[in-house]
Amino acid sequence: MGAKYSINQNSHSQNNKKFRTVSQNLRLSTNIKSIKRHSPTPPMSPPGTNSVQSDASLVSATNSFNYIDNTQKGETDRNHVKHFGLKVLFEGNVLKSISDKLDFTSSELRVLDVGCGSGTWLLDMATEYPNVQFTGIDQISSIPQDIRPSNIDFSVQDVLCGLSFEDNSFDFVQMRLFSMTFDRAYWVQALAEVYRVLKPGGYIQLLEPRYDDTGDEFVRDYSTKVVSILNANDQDPNICENLTPLLEKNGYTPVEFVEKIVNLKTHPLRNEFLYIIRLTLDSCKPYVVKICGLTTDEQYLEFQEEYMEHLVKSSESVWTACAGMKPLN
Numbered sequence: 001m002g003a004k005y006s007i008n009q010n011s012h013s014q015n016n017k018k019f020r021t022v023s024q025n026l027r028l029s030t031n032i033k034s035i036k037r038h039s040p041t042p043p044m045s046p047p048g049t050n051s052v053q054s055d056a057s058l059v060s061a062t063n064s065f066n067y068i069d070n071t072q073k074g075e076t077d078r079n080h081v082k083h084f085g086l087k088v089l090f091e092g093n094v095l096k097s098i099s100d101k102l103d104f105t106s107s108e109l110r111v112l113d114v115g116c117g118s119g120t121w122l123l124d125m126a127t128e129y130p131n132v133q134f135t136g137i138d139q140i141s142s143i144p145q146d147i148r149p150s151n152i153d154f155s156v157q158d159v160l161c162g163l164s165f166e167d168n169s170f171d172f173v174q175m176r177l178f179s180m181t182f183d184r185a186y187w188v189q190a191l192a193e194v195y196r197v198l199k200p201g202g203y204i205q206l207l208e209p210r211y212d213d214t215g216d217e218f219v220r221d222y223s224t225k226v227v228s229i230l231n232a233n234d235q236d237p238n239i240c241e242n243l244t245p246l247l248e249k250n251g252y253t254p255v256e257f258v259e260k261i262v263n264l265k266t267h268p269l270r271n272e273f274l275y276i277i278r279l280t281l282d283s284c285k286p287y288v289v290k291i292c293g294l295t296t297d298e299q300y301l302e303f304q305e306e307y308m309e310h311l312v313k314s315s316e317s318v319w320t321a322c323a324g325m326k327p328l329n
């Protein structure tokens with residue numbers, strides 16, 4: 001990239017003798033192919049250890065580019081913080097076009113959360129709407145098993161292998177934050193399976209972050225690397241703009257598209273979203289160290305601080321949500 005970064009000069013000079021600076025490392029060409037999804041998968045280094053494990057587990061049972069191990073320490077916290085941040089940002093858990101049409105007081109209503117993760121959305125929804133029957137599926141079990149509202153069922157299932165539910169079972173299906181997991185073919189497969197289990201006239205809700213950052217050069221340089229990895233894995237870095245066409249191509253009628261922008265300097269939710277970004281970086285540490293050429297935890301932490309500083313100065317966190325309906329016939 002050849003970018004000139006004037007960042008954190010003091011901390012750089014302290015580390016210059018020992019390490020390449022983060023800025024220098026960011027300029028290194030990175031071997032994106034080497035972190036494609038079929039790479040070998042030793043475990044991530046435990047917190048507090050000094051050496052960075054750069055080949056951590058990135059491969060899911062379905063070979064998807066599952067960048068985060070759901071059972072990883074801190075992952076549940078991240079999911080909780082992200083859930084409540086997104087809920088405030090989008091002014092609720094359900095897009096208006098869906099909540100206007102469905103009766104969430106009805107005991108007939110059936111809702112499915114595909115890839116429910118720690119189950120925060122489900123737990124929140126099931127508490128708010130005690131009459132509705134909620135179902136969560138995930139390929140990993142990390143939802144609370146013993147203490148949860150009685151109107152939630154959970155089972156371990158892989159949406160790409162076909163769900164166990166009958167055709168036309170659900171009024172509403174949510175499937176959010178899959179853009180780092182699904183490649184283009186998996187999206188088509190998963191949307192077809194959701195279509196099958198949705199009732200005619202039922203709704204799907206998707207929500208994804210934007211990847212191409214419009215911040216300063218430092219921020220854009222990192223985001224370019226992330227986009228390269230997504231492209232190398234045939235994942236869609238422009239998923240935000242493509243949510244509506246994706247629904248249309250897969251037989252749904254798009255009914256709503258909402259974009260929310262959190263300016264990381266001025267937005268009232270800036271601290272929440274900066275925290276989410278910091279936790280996400282930690283979750284993606286095995287990738288971050290590899291694409292930035294970092295070799296120690298110290299370098300990783302230095303990069304993280306610089307990146308966060310640049311985000312605050314220049315960037316925004318952008319999220320889009322989309323609702324679609326399965327046509328009546």
Ligand SMILES: C[S@@+](CC[C@H](N)C(=O)[O-])C[C@H]1O[C@@H](n2cnc3c(N)ncnc32)[C@H](O)[C@@H]1O
Pocket residue numbers: 060062064066068070079083114115116117118120121137138139140157158159160175176177178181
């Ligand atoms: C980034 S997390 C999002 C979790 C949750 N939807 C949320 O909003 O917090 C993606 C989730 O999808 C799950 N997942 C990935 N591939 C899947 C598949 N093929 N079938 C079912 N779940 C899957 C992962 O285990 C993970 O819990």
